Amino acid sequence: MLQSAGSGPRTPQEPVECADSARPFCNAMSNNRFVVRALAPLLAFALSACAGNSRPDTPVAETPQDGWARAADVSDPVTLDWVAEISNDAITALVREALDSNFDLKQQQLLLEDARQSVIVTGADRWPSLSASLGSNRRGTEVGSGGSDIVGTNFSLDANLAWELDIWGGLSDAARAASLEYDSDLASFEAARRDLVANTVSLAYEAIAARQLLDLFKQRLVSLESTYDIVNGNYQRGLTGALDVYLAQNSLEQQRETVAQQRQNALEATANLQLVLGRYPSGDMALPTSTPFVQTAVPAGLPSELLVRRQDIVAAWLGLLAADARVAVAQKNRFPRLTLTASGGQSSTSLGDIIDTDTTSWSVASSLTQPIFQAGRLRAAKLQAEARAQALEQQYLAQVHRAFADVENAISRAESLDQRYAALLKAESNARTAETLSLEQYQRGLVSFTTVLEAQRRAFDTGTSLVRVRTQLVQNRVTLYQALGGEFVLDE
Numbered sequence: 001m002l003q004s005a006g007s008g009p010r011t012p013q014e015p016v017e018c019a020d021s022a023r024p025f026c027n028a029m030s031n032n033r034f035v036v037r038a039l040a041p042l043l044a045f046a047l048s049a050c051a052g053n054s055r056p057d058t059p060v061a062e063t064p065q066d067g068w069a070r071a072a073d074v075s076d077p078v079t080l081d082w083v084a085e086i087s088n089d090a091i092t093a094l095v096r097e098a099l100d101s102n103f104d105l106k107q108q109q110l111l112l113e114d115a116r117q118s119v120i121v122t123g124a125d126r127w128p129s130l131s132a133s134l135g136s137n138r139r140g141t142e143v144g145s146g147g148s149d150i151v152g153t154n155f156s157l158d159a160n161l162a163w164e165l166d167i168w169g170g171l172s173d174a175a176r177a178a179s180l181e182y183d184s185d186l187a188s189f190e191a192a193r194r195d196l197v198a199n200t201v202s203l204a205y206e207a208i209a210a211r212q213l214l215d216l217f218k219q220r221l222v223s224l225e226s227t228y229d230i231v232n233g234n235y236q237r238g239l240t241g242a243l244d245v246y247l248a249q250n251s252l253e254q255q256r257e258t259v260a261q262q263r264q265n266a267l268e269a270t271a272n273l274q275l276v277l278g279r280y281p282s283g284d285m286a287l288p289t290s291t292p293f294v295q296t297a298v299p300a301g302l303p304s305e306l307l308v309r310r311q312d313i314v315a316a317w318l319g320l321l322a323a324d325a326r327v328a329v330a331q332k333n334r335f336p337r338l339t340l341t342a343s344g345g346q347s348s349t350s351l352g353d354i355i356d357t358d359t360t361s362w363s364v365a366s367s368l369t370q371p372i373f374q375a376g377r378l379r380a381a382k383l384q385a386e387a388r389a390q391a392l393e394q395q396y397l398a399q400v401h402r403a404f405a406d407v408e409n410a411i412s413r414a415e416s417l418d419q420r421y422a423a424l425l426k427a428e429s430n431a432r433t434a435e436t437l438s439l440e441q442y443q444r445g446l447v448s449f450t451t452v453l454e455a456q457r458r459a460f461d462t463g464t465s466l467v468r469v470r471t472q473l474v475q476n477r478v479t480l481y482q483a484l485g486g487e488f489v490l491d492e
Contacts, residue, residue, distance in 0.1 A: 081489040082481040090288045098200040101278030115185040122178035126171045128163035158345030170332030177325035184318035191311035198482040203273040209471035210266035217259045224252045244449040309485030316396040323389035330382040336370040406483035431459035
């Protein structure tokens, strides 16, 4: 299923070789010949137990050979400094603030440090452990009935050395698993960092769009107030009926409700941005007033590059390799363990003379421990590790295909949004002209007031749609860069 647990980490695009279960034992025999001579029968048993345990290569997700299905041109590489392409100094400053102050990112950074220390802890098991102890012992002996007691105090200074020989490579596999898990966490942290940048930019433009819509709603409110004044004036002069006044007043009140709702939407959109910045979500902050219009070609790059650019995919891959190493550890936990111990020290009846005393003791020992009966625990642990590795393999493959889908959908959505935006520009021009003409014709008695209201509504709807689509264009470009695993460059 996976590569050999004893090999170094591989990148997702590299071919994965079939695992050779006997390789750790061959390495053990070459590096520990004196141990092998003593344990030849156990080695034979271990090798026979592993026979037939080779696993097939890890399936590598197929990538499109001719580029993305929905991209017209993939010759351009993914832009690194994508933040600068679709932002300004104010947005870039917000990105910096988010990277410095976001609480979730700080939490992940601390968890990453925890994983780093775990690598050190696990790697230390491969090395001898040395400890020292200083002790005292006071004992007495009663001599006969009514005799005097003999009381003595003895001080000791001892050093103890213990070392489990890694004859099967199990300890090395455990250290490698911990290292791969840290690398996976590091890639996940980088993915979270990039996601935070993308989310900050997207939320910023969402808050800007909410304020732009609020301005449009207020402008429409002013327009409806002016229209009401005209209609009411005509009614007072007997030029129109009461129905037009009621219709104008109804539209005016509805728009006031809409303005109030949009004001709340703008407040919440700003508060959501403040949350990722680590600020108090008051809903009040300075923001740019414009949204950039992205007209550059989609820098989709090549599908084969996605496996190494997307940090979440890299994290999944490294997690898969770590799980494979855990399988090797679980397998080797069933083999004998050879431990060497040594101790030495000095003792004296006086603490001050303990260094200079001639009384020295030492010992050297070895122990070979073979698990015999564990009530199925070791076998279950191995099967558990294998099941987890297989599950992570499927997770990795699913993640790769989701990444392909994210890119394809973002590319397709960009083309659709471009077409919608071009159509809305023409529709808005026509709607504004129709709004002006309808009011002029109403004042001359050529059309009904409902025609005026309909023309105003159409003009307003196209204006708000333009704001939304323009914002969606920018946000989709952010999504595309995020799906492509695009890096970002922020000058220090």
